[in-house]
Amino acid sequence: MDICIIGVGNILMQDEGIGPKVAEILRKNYTFEPNIEIIDGGTLGLDLLPYIEKYKKIIIIDVVDFGKEPGFIKILRGEEIPPYLKTKLSVHHVGVQDLLEVARLMGYMPEELVLAGIQPESIDLGLDLSPTMVGKLNELIEEILKILNNWGIKCVLQSLQE
């Protein structure tokens, strides 16, 4: 297993929680062949360092301030990522930015690092995603599945019986 998906964000702050929520949907509703690791990274910074070190290909899912309309999705790769982190909206942005810079310093950077970012609508306190985010969930998940496909991972949707 050399691929890892990390959903970061704070589930208590509405759209901030989309990273962990997408991670949960992927874990519950899909199987991956070969298997991949899916992590609810929460708002943690340095505690995620072992994962950055361990995996060769990593997708981080997070809200990002692109200065675009809510729900705008953009996939950033490698060197494209750091400038966006500097304008991140969320309360945990220091964590992710530090995490990646520390990983760079320590020489832990994965071969491929992808940030699947989405422009949030609301990051006020609350457990539910805004309607715009809910409407964009499938598109964001499709983007992530596409990346996984390109990495040679077969993603199979499980029957949704719970």
Add this chain to the structure above:
Amino acid sequence: MARLVIDPVTRIEGHLRCEAVVADGKVKDAYSSCTMWRGIEVIMKGRDPREAWVFVQRLCGVCTTVHAIASIRAVEDALKIKVPRNADLIRNLIMANQCVQDHVIHFYHLHALDWVDVVSALKADPAKTSELAKTISPWPNNSTTYFKAVQDKLKAFVERGQLGIFSNGYWGHPAYKLPPEANLMAVAHYLEALDWQKEVIKMMAMLGAKNPHPQTFLVGGMAIPIDPESQNAINAGTIAALNKYADMAIEFVEKVYIPDLLAVASFYKDWAKYGGNVNFLACGEYPEANGKMWLPAGIIKNKNLKEIYPVDHKKIQEYITRSYYKYSKGENAGLHPWDGETTPNYTGPKPPYEYLNVDGKYSWGKAPRYEDLPMEVGPLARVLVAYASGHKEVKEAVDMVMKKLGVGPEALFSTLGRTAARGIIALVTAYKTKDFINELAANIKKGDYTIANTEKWDPKTWPAEAKGMGWHDAPRGALSHYIVIKNKKIENYQMVVPSTWNLSPRDHKGVRGPVEEALVNTPVADSKQPLELLRTIHSFDPCMACGMHIVEVKEE
């Protein structure tokens, strides 16, 4: 007179912001303003009290476990549940592991760069660095080749033009006093600590069943089985692994952190004159088998170490006179958290703004007071209360540090004292971890596998109404959660976090909060580079400013 503004994240209104009024090279007055978790009760109200911890542990991005612990303790207090000893031991191990890791990270990764000039390390002679390292510690990574390799790594990093985590530093500032060799040694240990921290925390991952967010907390105990015969439970293999991580913690704190702390502190003894406070609150931590706390609870007033007062949470009140809220009982009322109200009332300038309106309300943080006094919480409060109470391990560690630095107990009331106290707590806690493991192993040997008290798990056993509070002396200081349960559901949920105490704004009497007070009289050599202010602010380890150096400074 200059007004300095230190605002880590100017694009986001709030977080931690400090404004300092500087004249004649000194801070005359200071204001700290921060965000807090407004309206957590909105999310918690109506929920099952037994699942509160799952939500509140997401409040903080730095310490996952601390809110979970305080939350289950609040519910256990409300429902009068006595937790089995094994559960307390496992909680102690999780808390101790987190505390030691947190304090090391704080020292090397959040605070050291206020004292250590990274760029100066490039000028160091690796051979002399090796000599220096050998004189202060038997730590094996101390050869010339080793320090040369670290220096080359640093050089490559700096030459890429991206200072990354080292950007925004005031490199070359006149307040940096370490010789290049000491700087290089500290940078080497900065890197080693990064590797160490991700290994040592695996103790928590083992006991929490999942990293990063632990899953094994449970109202009434822990949800992790003890069974020497099972692969999937705490068994002899677990005990051996716990011992391995505990030894790893002791070794690093003893041979790297403490020697570095003493070496760095010896160049900054003048910082024993700045950054002090007079009132302290420690809530006590690590329950022992006899029901007492290993680190004692207590209140210190006006620096008087001869009299330690017991802590009674009913004496806590929160004021909003200078905070962006209103109370139904008026501007100058103080409310106990059980009766807490969180009604926003923003009266500040419209963002983006240049300065806070410091004559009126200026913070989203409330002002908690104990018997109407501001209280510093955190490692220094823990150390002072334990020291004054005659706590054996703490006293020995404090005396050792003071002797090596050639200072007396009065030096503790300062920025230097606060930073030293964090190392002292890390040291004694690392040692104490072994006791907890041994006790757990002995219990298992005796056949005591009890891990949870489920007598009150069924809500039918609960009273119609109950109130509880849970303390946890978290790495950053005394944390308290308050719960009101009505008809089996959460009616009110409030918390007073360590940074709310330390970063508190002024209160109804206009008395400064601890960080504000600590900043007064701090020397400022260059108002465009207020490194000295950051030393004191960072010494409190404020949640909201983690990893942050400085982004913006403005001068009036």
